Amino acid sequence: MTHDHDVVLRPTAAQTEAALNPPPGRNGGDLVMETLSGLGATTVFGLPGQHALGMFDALRRSSLSYVGLRVENNTGFAADAYGRITGEVAPLLLSTGPGALTSLAALQEAAAGSSPVLAIASQVPVAGLGGGRHGYLHELRDQQASFRDIVKSVHTVRTASQIPSAIAAAWESALTAPHGPVWVEIPQDVLLAETTLPVVTAMDATPDEVVPRAELTAVAADLLTRAERPAIIAGGGVIRSDASGKLLALAELVNAPVVTTFGGKGAFPWEHPLSLQSWLEDRHTTEFLEDADVLLVVGSGLGELSSNYHTFKPRGRVIQIEADAGKLESNHPGLGIHADARLALSALLETIDAPREDPSAPERVRVVLDRVRERIAAQDLTLEQQVLAAVRDALPDAAPSFWDMTILAYWAWSAFDARRPNTMHSAQGAGGLGYGFPAALGAAVADPSHPVLAVSGDGGAMYSLAELATARQYGLNVTWLIVDDGGYGILREYMSDAFGEATGTELARPDFVALAESFGVPGVRTTPETLRDDLAKALAEPGPSVVVLPAVLRMFAPTHQGSGGSAGG
DSSP states (O other): OOOTTOOOOOOOHHHHHHHHSOOSSOBHHHHHHHHHHHHTOOEEEEOOOGGGHHHHHHHHTSSOEEEEOSSHHHHHHHHHHHHHHHSSOEEEEEOSTHHHHTTHHHHHHHHHTTOOEEEEEEESOGGGTTTOOOOOTTOOSOTTHHHHTTSSOEEEOOSGGGHHHHHHHHHHHHHSSSOOOEEEEEEHHHHHSBOOSOOOOOOOOOOOOOOOOHHHHHHHHHHHHHOSSEEEEEOHHHHHTTOHHHHHHHHHHHTOOEEEOSTTTTSSOTTSTTBOTTOOSSHHHHHHHHTOSEEEEESOOOOTGGGTTTTOOOOSEEEEEESOGGGTTSSSOSEEEESOHHHHHHHHHHHOOSOOOOTTHHHHHHHHHHHHHHHHHTTOOHHHHHHHHHHHHHSOTTOOEEEOSSHHHHHHHHHOOOOSTTOEEESTTTOOSSOHHHHHHHHHHHOTTSOEEEEEEHHHHTTTTTHHHHHHHHTOOEEEEEEEOSBOHHHHHHHHHHHSSOOSOBOOOOOHHHHHHHTTOOEEEOOTTTHHHHHHHHHHSSSOEEEEEEOOOOOOOOOSSSOOOOOOO
């Protein structure tokens, strides 16, 4: 029995004919590729393995483009960047056991950075699921358990008919705010078994939007309207929800100074009169935010890096807009609004009736920035500022950059003008080494119309050298700047400051220029004085290139109590 409001989906005659007579020679792997195509995927990343061969054979029969990297972790980083640049799901094809586990660090970064990565891994045959310990190659007692703590959702397939629904559910999960990685695993025999199931056609896995509650919007609007010293912290959620324009409009409406987190770089114009830029690791900025009587936090959980290593203690009312419900009030009590940043900012703009006048706001911002500049200027860090300025001058405004965990990146978090939203990315979410270059490769696949810059230290570069072959094979337009200081520079600095001597930080490394050229990738050794021109030339040339800068850089002095930071090289 049907009712008037029921939707009855009746196949067309052509669909019925195609369903009744599916093409021969298809297997479970074909169902994977057909489902991805039906969901709108155009590109997949991956690395083949014995149990996953059913997927890779089917890939040959599909219309999907394939990009294969040399290490699963790097493949995950590339997919992460593809998701960040496009805002679309990035399929990642992996094998069982060692191949799957090698991707863990990349999936952790995707989770921390809210990148929609759809990892599809093979599994041992169905008979081996459940910890039966049959001794299959690559067998784990519970493979998905290794990923459950990292990804948003886990989906296990046991029959071919489950493949389309499992992948569609994972796809929807990856795109539901906050975006993030998801995990699907399919046994080897299911991937290889022939199927007579109909070809998968277009599928809809559009997630529901996370809409703010009206009563919370009303309270937030009232607080911002009546505030005497409002301020805004804009995080990565503003970038991911494409809300930069809404943020600018709201900041100007209520005359609130804005500071962006390191993940929110580019969310607010750097030189705007209300821009506090990104100097979060600075006591002057921290004190300014603490003094705000109403602090609006949009798309940030105010974690360690965004709170000056948890020294930030707000004294006023906090309004927190966050798509991840688990981050609401996780560090500071306040008015928690579970919502997508763009929708919440739109609701505030519609609710606030009149602009809030405050001619003093730009001057208060200028005073803070002047104090920051004076603090940095007193530390004899001319070389570091020169190098960062050279990178900024050489990089086209629309070109994305991807930064590894290295001293120059730590400088860039605070001092680099991203100029446009969604153009500066780093591994500061999870803080693992090796992100910069493979992520840049993924970005170059996502948008070949712009050159892409990767920045690594020599320590982090050693994680990714194999991907020079990938860059050459696909002719990807990525310039890799390697700052060579002969070790894990930031750890050397941390240990020397804390213990008077560094241990385990010094590295033997190759001639990076000669190594790049052995892969057929042009390389050049530069100096701080010639960096701008050498980098600009490399970025202007099509295809991959490597620029090596031998230099020992130092960090600016921290302003928080004790020590803090992340590993880097």
